[in-house]
Amino acid sequence: MPSAFDLIGHNPALQEHWIRRFIAFLFDAVVVIVVGLFFAIPLSFLTWAWWFILLFWGTIWFVYSVLLETIFAGTIGKKILALRVVAIDRNLDIVHAVVRNLPKIFPLLVLIDGPVGAATKGDPRQRLFDRIARTTVTRVDQGAYMEEQFRMMQHAGPHPMTMPPAPVPHAPPPAPPGMQAAAAPGGWPGQAPTPSGGWPQHSWDEQGRLVKEMKFCTACGGQLVARGDGKLTCVRCGAVY
Numbered sequence: 001m002p003s004a005f006d007l008i009g010h011n012p013a014l015q016e017h018w019i020r021r022f023i024a025f026l027f028d029a030v031v032v033i034v035v036g037l038f039f040a041i042p043l044s045f046l047t048w049a050w051w052f053i054l055l056f057w058g059t060i061w062f063v064y065s066v067l068l069e070t071i072f073a074g075t076i077g078k079k080i081l082a083l084r085v086v087a088i089d090r091n092l093d094i095v096h097a098v099v100r101n102l103p104k105i106f107p108l109l110v111l112i113d114g115p116v117g118a119a120t121k122g123d124p125r126q127r128l129f130d131r132i133a134r135t136t137v138t139r140v141d142q143g144a145y146m147e148e149q150f151r152m153m154q155h156a157g158p159h160p161m162t163m164p165p166a167p168v169p170h171a172p173p174p175a176p177p178g179m180q181a182a183a184a185p186g187g188w189p190g191q192a193p194t195p196s197g198g199w200p201q202h203s204w205d206e207q208g209r210l211v212k213e214m215k216f217c218t219a220c221g222g223q224l225v226a227r228g229d230g231k232l233t234c235v236r237c238g239a240v241y
Contacts, residue, residue, distance in 0.1 A: 002121065002124065003118060003119055003120055003121050003122070003124060004018075004117070004118035004119075004124035004125075005118050005119055006124075007124050008118075008124070011124075013146040013147055013149070013150075014124055014125075014150070016143075016146075017125055017137075017139065017147060017150075018125075020081045020082075020083060020139070021081075021083065021137065023077070023081055024075070024077030024078045024080065024081040024083055025077060026077070027076060027077030027080055027081075028061075028064070028065075028075045028076060028077035028078075031064065031075075031076055031077070032057070032060055032061050032064055035060060035064065036056070036057055036060045039060070040056065054106060054107055054108070055105070055106060057107065058104055058105045058106050058107050059105055061104045061105075061107070062101050062102075062104040062105045065097070065101045065104060066094065066097045066098055066101050069085045069092070069097040069100075069101070070092070070093065070094045070097045073085050073086070073092055078137070082139055082140050082141035083137050083138070083139060083140070084137070084138055084139075084140045085097070085100070085135055085136075085137055086135065086136060086137075086138055087133075087134060087135050088134045088135065088136060089134050092135065095133075096133050096134070096135050099129060099132055099133035099135075100127070100129050100130050100132075100133040100135045101129070102129055103127075103128075103129055112128070113127045113128045113129055114127050114128075116128040117129075117130060117131060123136050123150050123151070124150055125137055125138065125147070125150050136150075136151075138150075138151065142218075144218055145218035148218070217234035217237060217239050217241075224241060
């Protein structure tokens with residue numbers, strides 16, 4: 001599995017993702033500063049030790065992030081930029097939010113959290129503490145399909161997987177005289193077609209961008225069916241396209 005450092009130079013979807021994360025961080029920083037000054041000015045925080053000042057701002061940042069991510073799955077900045085915090089293995093809860101935001105208590109840890117996560121193999125959207133908490137940040141707007149490739153990285157094997165060669169099928173016996181067996185699509189004459197299922201197979205172009213296919217829902221991967229008004233609807237989550 002590639003890391004963020006392996007993909008960021010030639011993958012526009014990953015570049016846009018982290019640009020959105022950075023802009024969301026700026027919005028959140030403004031909110032945290034306003035809230036922090038409300039408490040800090042009466043306490044004359046400028047007279048504190050430098051490390052205590054960092055701890056003060058980090059604690060406010062931590063509480064702000066944990067509360068909003070637990071309740072709304074995202075901070076104000078993330079909501080503005082159409083980003084959402086999700087858990088990989090189950091629904092997002094306060095434990096996920098606390099673990100992924102621990103570095104914010106002392107902001108200097110953020111300088112380690114991001115680069116280590118970017119150098120680690122796996123979902124390139126994860127920071128180090130995202131990997132520990134089993135969480136990630138994903139887009140929820142109309143361009144969310146571009147990041148499907150990153151979500152699927154969580155289900156890839158730790159090593160390249162090769163399939164053994166399939167055995168050569170034997171020729172079917174000749175049909176009785178006067179009876180012609182109809183050939184089923186994708187199978188031998190008289191054989192029922194193989195049922196399709198599982199997650200849809202996606203493809204990417206030479207620039208690493210996901211090729212959009214309107215056969216499957218970009219939010220949940222469910223199959224799209226036509227409605228009477230000419231639009232498509234997902235049979236799994238009900239989204240309309």
